[in-house]
Amino acid sequence: MKAIFRLPFEEKFILIHHHEAARNVASFFPFTNGKTIHLQAENLEVCTSEELKSSFFEVENFPENNAELNIPQHEEYLQKLEKAIEIIKQNNLPKLVISRPIAKEISSINLEETYQLLCKKYPNTLCYLLISDEEIWIGATPEILGKFNKKTHEFFTMSLAGTLPVDAEWSEKEIEEQKPVTHYISEILKKYVTLSEVEESETYNHISGNIKHLRTDFTAKIEDNRLEELIEELHPTPAVCGIPKEFCKEKIIEIEQYNREFYAGYIKIETEEEIYCFVNLRCAKIYKNQVIAFAGGGITALSSPEKEWRETELKSQAILHHLQ
Template structure:
C-alpha cells in the first residue's frame, strides 16, 4: 500500500487495485530496483486514513548488526573525498550517510508521522509505503520533472546548496548550484528548441533553504523517458561528471543508497511527475535509517558538512510520532 500528497495540496492519494496499470513507481538511485504499485490513483479522505493503524512494531523486517558511521569517521572520509575532488578537478561530488534511530524503548506511529510531515512541509511531495517487507517515508521538494500531457510542457528545477533559513549564502553554496543549473540546461537543449530559465531564488523547506532555478521547455512525449534517463541522477544527488561521480560514490560510500536519491514516478490524467527521493527514511521493526547527504566541493569543511547532514536529518526526526 502507498499513500502520498502532492506539493501545495491537502488531498491524500492512494492506489486502488482495480487494474493492472502502474501509475506509481519508486526507482532506486542505481536503477537496480523498481517498486510498482498497481491500480488507479484514488483520493482517500483524511478520516479514512486516520482510521488506519500502522506502527513500526507491526513490520516484519528487522535491522541486524548495523554500525552507524560516527562523526570522526565521516569527517575523515570527507577529507579523502576532498583530495579526490581536487585531484580530478571536480566541481561537486554528493556523499550520503545513514543516521540510526533505535526503537528499543518506544514505537513509532507511521501514519501520524506521515501526517506530521504533510503539515510541516506544505511545499513537499510526501509519501508513505509498505510493500514486500519494505517501509519508507519521505518528504522532499525537488522535482526531477513534470510533463503536461495536454500541452507537452516539461518543467524541472536546479536545486542545490543548503543553509539554515536565517543564514546568508556564501560562495561555496553559490558555486555548488551553478554546475547543477548548467547540467540541466544543456540536457534540455538536446530535447527542445527553446528553454525558459528563471532567476535563481531561495527555496524554503522547513528550517533550511536551498538555491533554486526553474526550467520550462516543450518536448515530445516519446522523448520523455530518454530525457529522465539523461537527467537522473542530477548533480544535486550525484555530481559532475555523472559517470565518474557515480563510480566515486560506489567507492566512497560503504552502504547501498537503495531508494534514497532515486526518484518516484506518479502518473495522473493530466501529468506525469517525477520527484527526487530525498529527506527519507527506511523503517524496520526495531529501528529506522534516515538517509542524508550533501554536495562536497574542494572548499568544503568536513565539520560543516557533518552539521549539514545532522540538520537535514531533522526533517524526519522532528516529525516522528512516538508511542512509549
C-alpha cells in the same frame, strides 16, 4: 503493498492499493542499479483528510533490520569527506555528493501521526509513505526531477542545491555548488526541446522547514515519447551525484560504502493529466525497532567537513524530529 502521496501544496491524498493491473501508477527507482518497485492499479484513489481512514496506516508486522549497514560516526564521516575533497581536487570536479545513513532507535511508531505531521510541516514537498511486506519508506522531498503535462507537453524541472539554516547568508561555497547543477540541467534540456525555447528563472531561495536551498526553475515543451529518455538522462542529477555522472557514481559507492537503495533515487507518479518524478530526499526506512534516515551534501573543493557533518544532521531532522 500500498502507498499514499500528498503532492506539493495539495490538500488531497492519492492512495494506491497495489494489485496486478494494466499499468504502473507509481514507481520507486533506486539511486543506481538495484530493485525497482512498481505499484499497479486500475485507478488512483483520491481522498480528503477527513476521508482518510486510520486503517490505511495499519501494518501487521514491521520489518526486522537484519542488514549489516555501516553507519559512520562523526570521525569516520569526516575522513570520508576528506577523501572526497581530495578526489575533487585531483580530478578538478565541480562537486561530489556524499551521504550517510543515520539511525534512531524506537520502541514504537505511529505511522499515521508521523505522516500527517510531515504533511503539515512541509506543505511544499511530496509527502509519501510506502508500505510493502519487505520494507517501509517515508519521506517529504522538496525536489522535482520532472513534471510533464500530458495535454500541453510542458515539462518543468528545477536545480536545487546548496543548503544553509534559514537565517544564514549564502557563501561562495553554496553558490558554486548550485551552478553545475543548473548548467547540467540546462544543457540536457536543450537537446530535447523541439516545440519552444528552454525558459530559465532567476535563482531564488527555496525554504524547506529549518533549512533553505538555492533554486532555479526550468520550463520547456517536449514530445511525450521522449519523456522517459529525458528523465533517464537527468537522473541522477549533480544535486545527488556529481559531474561527470558515471565517474562520480563510482566514487560515491567507493567512499560511502553503503547501498543508498531508494534514497536519491526517484519516485514517479502518473495521474490523468500529469506525470511527476520527484528525487527521493528527506526520507527514511522504518523497521520494527529502528528508523534509518538518509542525508547528504554537495562537497566541493571549498567544503569544510565539519560544516558538512552539521548539514547532514540538520537534514536528517526533517524526518527524525517528527517521528510520533
